Amino acid sequence: MFALVSQHIPPRPFLKWAGGKAQLIQQYQSHFPQRYKTYYEPFLGGGAIFFHLSPTQAMLTDINPELVNVYRCVKESVEAVIARLEVHHRSHNPDYYYEMRSTPGKTQVEKAARFIYLNKTCFNGLYRENSKGEFNVPIGRYKSPRICNPDLLYAVSQTLKHTEIQVASFDAVLNYATDPQDFVYFDPPYHPISLTSSFTGYSRYSFHAQDQIRLRDTFAELAQRGVQVMLSNSDCEFVRDLYQDFNIYTISASRAINSNAQKRGKISEVLVTSY
Numbered sequence: 346m347f348a349l350v351s352q353h354i355p356p357r358p359f360l361k362w363a364g365g366k367a368q369l370i371q372q373y374q375s376h377f378p379q380r381y382k383t384y385y386e387p388f389l390g391g392g393a394i395f396f397h398l399s400p401t402q403a404m405l406t407d408i409n410p411e412l413v414n415v416y417r418c419v420k421e422s423v424e425a426v427i428a429r430l431e432v433h434h435r436s437h438n439p440d441y442y443y444e445m446r447s448t449p450g451k452t453q454v455e456k457a458a459r460f461i462y463l464n465k466t467c468f469n470g471l472y473r474e475n476s477k478g479e480f481n482v483p484i485g486r487y488k489s490p491r492i493c494n495p496d497l498l499y500a501v502s503q504t505l506k507h508t509e510i511q512v513a514s515f516d517a518v519l520n521y522a523t524d525p526q527d528f529v530y531f532d533p534p535y536h537p538i539s540l541t542s543s544f545t546g547y548s549r550y551s552f553h554a555q556d557q558i559r560l561r562d563t564f565a566e567l568a569q570r571g572v573q574v575m576l577s578n579s580d581c582e583f584v585r586d587l588y589q590d591f592n593i594y595t596i597s598a599s600r601a602i603n604s605n606a607q608k609r610g611k612i613s614e615v616l617v618t619s620y
């Protein structure tokens with residue numbers, strides 16, 4: 346059993362998530378708006394920018410219901426999630442991993458703890474499903490993965506207390522963000538920079554050129570309302586053309602550059618703002 350009093354640590358992402366923004370925050374810092382009231386993050390993923398800003402009022406959405414359930418359970422039932430993660434931690438070995446992978450939890454908390462357990466122990470923290478919607482990533486090669494970090498989960502739970510968390514497609518933000526005091530940050534699946542570099546991280550939720558166009562239209566509609574909007578994407582002609590009416594900044598990132606996720610290289614990305 347864990348003590349209920351946790352050490353105070355700042356919140357940060359508690360999941361490994363493809364496209365995480367943690368290393369880019371320094372470069373983003375000067376581009377965040379000076380003031381805003383409600384923060385919206387419609388492609389939540391690992392939520393690195395949300396945790397960095399820790400806004401007092403926020404709405405977080407993602408199209409992946411399993412991911413949204415994790416955030417909701419950490420917000421509302423953090424002790425139960427930690428207790429369940431401890432069981433996974435004690436039991437972890439390859440046989441147990443594959444048993445858990447094929448056994449969806451029954452309760453919301455079981456599902457959330459299973460998601461975190463698999464995320465911390467699977468290959469590269471990938472999220473991939475087969476055609477039946479079953480998580481199918483093999484076990485990763487970690488000596489002693491940190492499956493449960495109670496202090497971090499308590500800190501995250503506290504930060505999430507001020508948020509609303511929902512399953513939604515990104516364009517649902519049009520129903521909520523209407524005020525110039527609102528700030529919307531979009532971190533979509535990136536547009537592939539070459540035909541061979543199509544990104545396989547998000548199976549069921551693949552994002553095509555027409556989705557990028559719909560996203561640009563959503564961005565433009567919000568900007569027209571005076572909402573402060575910011576977006577990350579890959580640095581390519583298609584994206585630069587889509588956002589030519591807005592401010593485009595070049596960001597330097599270290600990313601997996603080919604099919605071998607261990608090989609990293611410098612690559613440029615763009616950050617777009619409406620303000």
Ligand SMILES: C[S@@+](CC[C@H](N)C(=O)[O-])C[C@H]1O[C@@H](n2cnc3c(N)ncnc32)[C@H](O)[C@@H]1O
Pocket residue numbers: 362363364365366367387388389390391392393394406407408409412513514515516532533534535547550551552
């Ligand atoms: C690049 S990740 C976000 C990374 C995250 N902001 C971070 O810093 O770790 C993209 C997320 O968009 C979600 N997604 C994909 N298609 C979507 C859609 N049409 N509407 C909303 N979310 C979507 C995926 O489930 C995934 O969690």
